[in-house]
Amino acid sequence: MNGKYIGKFMMICIMIVIGWLGSILVSPSKVSAATAESLELISYGKQYIGVNYKYGAASGIDYAFDCSSYTQYVFKQMGIELPRTSVSQSYIGEKVSKGYLSIGDLVFFRASGGGIGHVAIYAGDGKILHASSSKGVALSSMESGYWKKTYVTARRVL
Numbered sequence: 001m002n003g004k005y006i007g008k009f010m011m012i013c014i015m016i017v018i019g020w021l022g023s024i025l026v027s028p029s030k031v032s033a034a035t036a037e038s039l040e041l042i043s044y045g046k047q048y049i050g051v052n053y054k055y056g057a058a059s060g061i062d063y064a065f066d067c068s069s070y071t072q073y074v075f076k077q078m079g080i081e082l083p084r085t086s087v088s089q090s091y092i093g094e095k096v097s098k099g100y101l102s103i104g105d106l107v108f109f110r111a112s113g114g115g116i117g118h119v120a121i122y123a124g125d126g127k128i129l130h131a132s133s134s135k136g137v138a139l140s141s142m143e144s145g146y147w148k149k150t151y152v153t154a155r156r157v158l
Contacts, residue, residue: 034102034103034124035103035104035158037078037104037158038102038103038104038158039103040078041074041075041077041078041103041104041121041158042103042104042121042123042124042129044074044077044078045070045074045121045123045129045137046129046139048062048065048070048074048137049129049136049137049138049139050136050137050138051063051064051065051131051136051137052064052065052136053065053066053131053132053133053134053135053136053137054066055133057069059072059073059084060073060076061073065131065136065137066131066133067086067118067119067120067130067131067132068082068083068084068085068086068088068089068119069084069131070130070131070137071086071089071106071119071120071121071130072084072089074121075157078158080157080158082157086108086116086117086118086119087115087116089106089108089119089155090106090108090116090119090152090153090155091155092155092157093106093155093156093157094155094156094157095153095154095155095156096154096155096156097154098151098154101122101154102122102156102158103122103123103124104121104122104156104157104158105121105122105154105155105156105157105158106119106120106121106122106154106155106156106157107119107120107121107122107128107142107151107153107154108120108151108152108153108154108155109147109150109151109152110150110151110152111150116152118130118150120140122142122154123139126141126142126143127139127140127141127142128140128141128142128147
């Protein structure tokens with residue numbers, strides 16, 4: 001009877017160790033699940049790489065974007081209506097932690113004043129697709145100094 005409990009105890013210990021090892025060996029920061037819809041969104045958005053940046057660009061135009069008009073425009077092509085500003089966009093959808101970002105998630109960054117000042121689309125592999133004031137629409141690394149330091153939150157709307 002005593003050996004029976006020791007065997008069960010050992011099995012439970014082994015299962016705990018396996019679970020713990022699995023949690024440290026699988027990096028959640030690599031999670032970037034792609035759906036057909038999210039891949040289509042990124043593919044569509046990439047067509048605008050190089051388009052000029054214009055602060056306050058009007059909704060619906062495709063010859064110049066600011067960050068939130070770009071995300072609004074790209075998501076609208078997928079049938080998803082987003083509010084016009086990055087701050088407003090940061091309140092919609094489901095909050096997602098940085099370690100569980102998926103392709104197509106909206107990611108938000110801090111402005112110099114401290115509040116939300118920039119929005120981008122997570123493109124997978126630590127990259128964002130966005131309208132940058134210095135480069136226009138571009139694909140950038142979230143791990144670069146500026147974007148890494150100013151990351152605030154993410155939202156899932158797909």
